[in-house]
Structure formats: C-alpha cells, structure tokens
Amino acid sequence: MNLSAENLGWRVHGHTLLENVSLEVAPGQTFGLIGPNGSGKTTLLRLLAGLSKPKAGRVLLDGKSLARMRQRHIAQSIALVEQQAETTDRIQVRQVVALGRTPFLSALRSWTEEDDAIVDQALVDVDMANMTGRLWHTLSGGERQRVHIARALAQQPKILLLDEPTNHLDIRHQLSILELVRQLPITVIITLHDLNQAMACDRLGIMDGGQLVAAGKPQAVLTSERLQQTFGVQAELLTTANGERLMRFYHA
C-alpha cells in the first residue's frame, strides 16, 4: 500500500508544529524519520496514522484521503506504536497483544482460532512468547515496548508506524527490533535518534523545525553539512573492515 502526505500542516496555540510536509513512502520500504527533539516527528507520525486530521494538506492511503476513511478501516491497514503508552490496569501480556485484533472484531464477529494464531506469531516475532501470562506492571520498559510492537503486528498492518521504538531497549533488543522491522514485508515508517541505526533504512527523511528538510537515500541526505545544520554536530566518517560506514559525532 502506498502512503503519502501532501503539504501537511499542524498548529497548536498559534505554534506551528508542522509546515508544508510532503512525502511519499513506497510499499515495502523502511522509511526513517530523524531530526532533533521538537522537530515534528511525532506530530507527523500521528497525522500519518490518522489520529488527528491535519489543519492543512492531506494524507493519502492508496490515493484515498485518510480524513474520509473510517477509523476502523484505517486501523486495518495502519498500525502505530506510540513512544509511551501506559496503563494501570492489571492486564496480561497476551491480552495486550490481543487488543491488536480490535479492528477486525465486532460485537457480533467474535474471537477465532485464527486470531489466536496471529497473536501467538506476533508474540514470537518480538521474542515475548515465554512471557504471555505476565502482568503489565511487572514488565520492564523494554519488555513493554516489545509487547506494544507485538500488539501492532497483531493488527497485521500493511503500514507500521513506530515512534522511537528502540528508546527503552538494551542494545541486543534494539538490534533485534530493528532487524525484525527491516525484514517485515510491509512498509515501515520509524522515528529514530541513533543516526548510525538510521543508516540501515531504505530512505530517510530529516525533520527540522516542523519541516521536512531532506528526504532520500541515507548516504545522500546525511551529509556533514546537514548534520552541522540540523543537529549541530560534527561527524567523522569511519569505514569498518567489512566496508560499512560509521559516523562518530562530536560537538561542533
């Protein structure tokens, strides 16, 4: 499925959080969104997920405006993992993941074995299959994040939006989540802070002050001028033994 944004704008209390953002993400691509704090990444993700209607412009899913679609139909194609979503309810891991089936169920269409299988697979995908009975409040931050990702995967989305999913994770789970995300045969839009990890995306978009200031292949957009301009850092380019490029940052 094809997700695109046309001239998106968003304002709160007279502050412009997003201005004239247009982008197109091809099916199957992993699109990384990077940018300093407050540059509008989360706001853009919310608009792309159809959580809020843009104050200007529109989001198109296969050419159809999200604003004209029912929330339920959007959720059958697009899943979102927020940066932080907490609960005080005494709810088990498996019950959280099962919430992902909500857009496919109704008061009359009840839970089936197929739903069970989808939930099981999502739990395996994020390496949480051995914790299905654990209560939410006993999980660590990283485990919660993985459960949220499993919940999004249980939606069987064509497009998965992830807002800094590696935030609370230890390095092993950071890598395994990124690897998982990269291998998914679906479109992924992911916001990231680690620029070296961002290099593994198919394409990158750089946000600065509510605008998309660059988009394209990682190598092409992450230039030293761009790093200086947007992030205010200098970068030294290193090449590892197997030819991978790495950036090392220091204060400008």
Add this chain to the structure above:
Amino acid sequence: MTFIRLRLNGCWLAPLMLLAALLAGTAIGETSIPVDTILKVLANKLWGAEYAVDRIDAGIIWNYRLSRAVVAACCGTSLALAGVVLQALLRNPLADPYLMGISAGASTGAVAVMVAGLGAGALTLSAGAFAGAGLAFGLVVLLAHAASSGTGGGRGTQAAGAIILAGIAGSQLFNALTAFIIAKSANAEQARGILFWLLGNLSGVRWTDAALALPAALGGLLICLWHRRALDAFTFGTDSAASMGIAVRPIRALLIIAMALVTAVMVSMVGAIGFVGLVIPHAMRFIVGSQHVRLVPASALAGALFLIGADILSRVIVPGQVLPIGVITSLIGAPAFALILVRGRRAT
C-alpha cells in the same frame, strides 16, 4: 481459587444469585415472610395461580418489597456499569457515575422542587431531580468541550482531563446552589428530609418506578456489552484506542451520554447512593480482571447484589428505623473493599 470456578460457572450462577437476592430482599424486613408464601404470591401474580395467601402479606410482598428489591438491583447494576465505563474511558481510577455533575444537579433539582416550590406542585421530586441532573450534565459537557478545544491538539488524554475538571467545577456550582436554597428557605424538617434523600432512599419506590428502572438498567447493560471491545481498546489511552480503529469521539460520546442518562434515571428515583459506582468496578477488576467481556457482567451482577443486600441491612440493622441506604453502602462497602484490596495485592 474459588474465583475461577465462579467465573466458569458464572453463566448459570448469575441469574440464580440474582433470584436468591431478590427473594431475600422480599423475605427479610420488619416482619419476616416465609419463602413459600413469597413463591405463592409470585405464582398468583405472574401465572394467575390461586394459592390462598394472607392479603396483607401479599400486598407487602408484591407492592412494597419486591418492587423495592427490583429497583435496588437496577440501581446497583446501573451505577456499577456507569463506574466501569467512566473509569475505562477517562483512564482515571477515581471516576464515578457522579463525576459529571449528575448527583449535584439532581439534588439541586430535588431541593428546588421540595424546598423552593419550583413547578408549584405540578413537578414531582423525581422530575425535578431528573431535570437538574440533565441541566448539570449539559453544562459540564459544554464546559469540557470548550476546555478541551481550548487546549488544542485534540488529544484524547487532554479531553479526559477536561471532562474531569469540568465535572468538578459543575458539581461544585450545583452543590453550592443546593446549599444556597437550603440555607435560604428550608426548615429543620425539610433539611432532614433532604439529607435522607441525598444519601439514598428506596422507601417510596413502587412498580411504576421499576417499570422505568428495569429497561434503563438492561439498556445500559446491553450498550456496555455491545461496546466491550471498544472499552478494552481504551486500556492504553485514547490515542492507542484510535490507532486500533475505535472512532474515539462518537463512541465516547455515546457511552458517556448513555451512562449519564441511566445514572440520572436512578438518581432521580432513589437519590444519590454513593460508593457503588466507584468501588464495585474496582472490586470486580480484582476478581475477574480488567477485560470488559467479564468485567461488565460481573460488575452488573455485583452492583445488583450489593445494593439489594445494602437495602436489606438498612431496614433491619436498627429495629423500627430505616437508615439511608447510602450510609450502609459505605459502612459495609469500605471495609469489604479494603479486604479485597489487601488480598488482591498479596495474590500477585
């Protein structure tokens, strides 16, 4: 693990428990009536059987106690469900059916009729209370709407906060109005009557009230069951619910308005019975978990049983005197809930 067995058997156990409670509510009172007399009267009334029973007994059973027990059950169910829904939607453990100014508005309406003589006798106490509840709810909704659109962003979490704060503001306003009317024109006798009404009073209840309470409670139960998955989807807040395909605004509006309506019906009938709507949902979460497919029926049943039980106690605890039921609900409910709280924490 009696709770698990209870849950499995809940399907057929629930109606039995409810029937037993209704029978108990009918049998126990200032004069005890044997169960076989009650069953005979019921058979006479419902199936036209012609058992010979004492006519006074029959009158007490049918006209006073049974209708009263039925209304108590409906109130308990409605208040517990309203609590479940508001706690789920607003993500606030302190949310209760009276959060949106309904009890405050109802008491203002009741006092306006009872003390200030609003409607010049044409308006009943219940009608006045219902009108007051509706007025207060409308005001709170308008205020919440203005406040949440003022904060912009349209984020559901802000809207939930706005509803709670608007509810507090609205409740305070109407409570002050009630106090003002009482202070200005009530005599001591009226003030005592009002106090009783505010704490809940089932004594004036007849079948005409049950005819209104029963459809309201059943309607509320059906709406909650129908939207059980939507209620589950709010577990991680409104944004997460929206990302899982819930049309947050219309669903939230529908559920809140439905619960407000049901609550207003009950409050205008029997007064503002506290504690049930706040605590029954929490107690049931400890016992059956937070999934609404179980929480909704469990809370509906527990609310009904609890209020029938509280009504029985209010009639027998002090011989020759009926205590306000709100006193009993809190007096019995608070220690019972504390017990569940402590044991539930220990279990995990």
